[in-house]
Amino acid sequence: xxxxxxxxxxxxxxxxxxxxxxxxxxxxxxxxxxxxxVAKGELFGIVGPDGAGKTSLFRVLTTLLxxxxxxxxxxxxxxxxxxxxxxxxxGYMPGRFSLYQDLTVEENLTFFATIFNTSIEENxxxxxxxxQQIEPFKDRRAGKLSGGMKQKLALCCALIHKPSVLxxxxxxxxxxxxxxxxxxxxxxxLKLQGITILVSTPYxxxxxxxxxxxxxxxxxxxAIDKPAQINQxxxxxxWAVQASNMYxxxxxxxxxxxxxxxxxxxxxxxxxxxxxxxxASAINEYLVERQFQEIEVKKIxxxxxxxxxxLMNTAHE
Amino acid sequence: xxxxxxxxxxxxxxxxxxPSILRIIFMIPTLQLIIIxxxxxxxxxxxxxxxxxxDHSVYTQQMIQKIKSxxxxxxxxxxxxxxxxxxxxxxxKADIVLEIPAKFEQNIVREDHxxxxxxxxxxxxxxxxxxAAYLQNIIQNYNNQIRTKWVQFPPIPPQTNINxxxxxxxxxxxxxxxxxxxxxxxxxxxxxGTFLTALNIVREKEIGTIEQINVTPIKKYHFILGKLIPFWxxxxxxxxIGFLIMRFGYQIHPVGNMLIVYLFASLYLLSILxxxxxxxxxxxxxxQAMLISFFLLMIFIMLGGLFTPIDSMPAWVQxxxxxxxxxxxxxxxxMVVLKGSGLSDIKNHIFVIIGxxxxxxxxxxxxxxxxx
Numbered sequence: 262x263x264x265x266x267x268x269x270x271x272x273x274x275x276x277x278x279x280x281x282x283x284x285x286x287x288x289x290x291x292x293x294x295x296x297x298x299v300a301k302g303e304l305f306g307i308v309g310p311d312g313a314g315k316t317s318l319f320r321v322l323t324t325l326l327x328x329x330x331x332x333x334x335x336x337x338x339x340x341x342x343x344x345x346x347x348x349x350x351x352g353y354m355p356g357r358f359s360l361y362q363d364l365t366v367e368e369n370l371t372f373f374a375t376i377f378n379t380s381i382e383e384n385x386x387x388x389x390x391x392x393q394q395i396e397p398f399k400d401r402r403a404g405k406l407s408g409g410m411k412q413k414l415a416l417c418c419a420l421i422h423k424p425s426v427l428x429x430x431x432x433x434x435x436x437x438x439x440x441x442x443x444x445x446x447x448x449x450x451l452k453l454q455g456i457t458i459l460v461s462t463p464y465x466x467x468x469x470x471x472x473x474x475x476x477x478x479x480x481x482x483x484a485i486d487k488p489a490q491i492n493q494x495x496x497x498x499x500w501a502v503q504a505s506n507m508y509x510x511x512x513x514x515x516x517x518x519x520x521x522x523x524x525x526x527x528x529x530x531x532x533x534x535x536x537x538x539x540x541a542s543a544i545n546e547y548l549v550e551r552q553f554q555e556i557e558v559k560k561i562x563x564x565x566x567x568x569x570x571x572l573m574n575t576a577h578e
Numbered sequence: 579x580x581x582x583x584x585x586x587x588x589x590x591x592x593x594x595x596x597p598s599i600l601r602i603i604f605m606i607p608t609l610q611l612i613i614i615x616x617x618x619x620x621x622x623x624x625x626x627x628x629x630x631x632x633d634h635s636v637y638t639q640q641m642i643q644k645i646k647s648x649x650x651x652x653x654x655x656x657x658x659x660x661x662x663x664x665x666x667x668x669x670x671k672a673d674i675v676l677e678i679p680a681k682f683e684q685n686i687v688r689e690d691h692x693x694x695x696x697x698x699x700x701x702x703x704x705x706x707x708x709x710a711a712y713l714q715n716i717i718q719n720y721n722n723q724i725r726t727k728w729v730q731f732p733p734i735p736p737q738t739n740i741n742x743x744x745x746x747x748x749x750x751x752x753x754x755x756x757x758x759x760x761x762x763x764x765x766x767x768x769x770x771g772t773f774l775t776a777l778n779i780v781r782e783k784e785i786g787t788i789e790q791i792n793v794t795p796i797k798k799y800h801f802i803l804g805k806l807i808p809f810w811x812x813x814x815x816x817x818x819i820g821f822l823i824m825r826f827g828y829q830i831h832p833v834g835n836m837l838i839v840y841l842f843a844s845l846y847l848l849s850i851l852x853x854x855x856x857x858x859x860x861x862x863x864x865x866q867a868m869l870i871s872f873f874l875l876m877i878f879i880m881l882g883g884l885f886t887p888i889d890s891m892p893a894w895v896q897x898x899x900x901x902x903x904x905x906x907x908x909x910x911x912x913m914v915v916l917k918g919s920g921l922s923d924i925k926n927h928i929f930v931i932i933g934x935x936x937x938x939x940x941x942x943x944x945x946x947x948x949x950x
Binding site: 323324325326345349351353354358359360361362363364365368371372373375376377378416 | 579583585591592595596751785786787789790791792793794795796852
């Protein structure tokens with residue numbers, strides 16, 4: 262009866278999914294036993310670098326790909342056995358723009374409405390907010406839209422049959438900052454309508470807009486938690502370091518045995534020291550000794566990217 | 579039904595919005611149907627002849643005149659040495675060398691016997707064969723002409739002659755076009771059907787729309803019918819254009835009932851579209867689809883009886899052509915247009931082509947998986 266219970270709480274359950282590919286003669290394991298649950302009405306983010314297995318995971322969940330082992334259910338329906346039911350309940354927006362470029366905005370939308378046996382009018386209120394923004398261009402061919410508008414159209418098409426679970430595979434990749442912001446606002450509004458949203462992204466700053474995130478790296482989940490919680494897992498003091506010669510600085514810092522990790526972050530390097538005792542003054546001293554100028558060292562709070570880098574490093578060790 | 583209707587509407591919209599596809603569908607078959615039968619002519623003309631004349635007599639002049647006036651030969655080289663004539667073959671200027679020995683005229687008149695020598699460039703086997711045969715025929719003719727002139731009262735009775743008269747059935751003028759045009763039309767329809775279907779579906783794979791469609795509850799047969807029906811209709815439209823060109827452009831009046839051809843063509847198109855569909859399920863890119871179709875169609879057309887008669891192929895190849903849908907269609911079009919065959923004459927062809935349609939389409943549907 263466990264299944265019934267989880268039905269009530271979880272929209273998506275993924276249990277120990279393993280997916281392997283054969284690339285030429287070697288076997289590549291894209292997903293190495295991924296498990297997580299997404300609650301109903303939750304905005305769940307899967308954050309990970311390119312090649313972490315995000316798209317494979319989404320393709321398993323959208324019933325396009327069969328996993329070697331493990332189970333996944335969406336709203337209590339198994340992705341292998343009940344794929345027909347799932348396809349009716351699922352909205353999927355693939356990473357690549359995949360609507361008909363030679364059909365107009367309206368025709369694309371009508372097409373997807375028709376194959377889901379519904380019509381634009383029937384579910385208009387769900388997409389109204391988004392569709393109104395592209396409605397002035399409804400007679401324009403999809404191929405002639407700008408990146409941000411294409412993405413809005415794709416979202417409309419994924420929503421037109423009123424899905425209860427929405428899967429968005431890297432929806433903001435290649436979209437400008439303003440459109441990205443708008444897009445996340447739209448997702449927040451959709452969440453209010455009770456739709457469970459599963460979104461993957463390589464941008465860690467977007468992770469903080471999700472209710473919960475899973476950090477995916479090389480087919481394994483490193484952590485699942487609320488964004489704020491993940492930041493708290495970051496224990497070590499973190500320093501932002503800047504100097505006039507940034508390239509030499511990186512080399513010097515990486516050679517220093519007191520440094521645990523050093524990586525670039527905007528105009529600073531984020532530095533984690535091995536011991537708590539080595540503070541701002543120690544770093545400063547060390548750099549002055551090596552003739553660096555305009556040195557700036559300050560203590561900062563870890564954000565999700567720092568947490569991710571730290572988790573990645575521990576995973577490698 | 580509503581879904582299928584919209585799928586068809588979408589497919590037609592896309593076809594009519596792409597001017598290059600429209601051009602391929604209508605202009606290219608039309609142009610090809612006009613050009614290919616004109617160019618691909620089996621009659622060998624313009625055979626380049628080099629003459630090495632060691633005699634320079636009135637008789638040789640008469641004979642050369644007769645050869646030239648036949649219309650099949652062009653005298654490109656007239657020389658006094660065999661060496662020079664052979665050089666013109668080596669330079670690819672001449673196809674046949676006719677060597678006339680010295681005292682040719684003298685020998686005919688006095689000895690009642692003379693010989694000639696032919697050297698043939700056999701690089702192009704067909705041209706060489708036919709050219710030599712034509713030439714021998716003309717010389718034979720000339721021979722008879724002078725014999726009747728000289729041997730007024732034959733000392734012995736002339737050899738008995740078997741008189742052969744030929745009547746060409748179904749194609750009285752033995753016009754090559756009657757034979758070619760229907761077959762070219764059949765071939766074009768095959769090319770069009772296979773390529774368009776294969777490329778269209780693979781294009782959806784390439785641009786990723788098939789992925790978007792695969793996550794929808796759309797039914798397999800809806801999707802496949804939505805792809806096949808538009809090309810089936812277009813195929814029949816192209817066939818009609820082709821028939822109009824055949825009737826009014828080439829003045830070929832079909833003897834049989836064209837409805838029979840349409841009936842057969844509609845079944846044939848189903849099997850050919852099935853082939854395209856099958857290719858599309860195996861190919862991931864348009865380039866792959868293109869190459870696979872090209873390879874298959876090349877074999878189908880070469881072994882389809884368009885250019886070379888199937889009956890003259892080796893026995894094992896003849897058995898292979900049973901597996902070739904194109905050969906059945908070419909056969910049927912020729913039978914109905916030239917011979918006026920009726921339904922009962924082509925019933926075996928119909929059964930076979932229905933078999934092909936069922937086989938290819940079920941294979942394609944079986945292989946078209948919604949999950950990869």
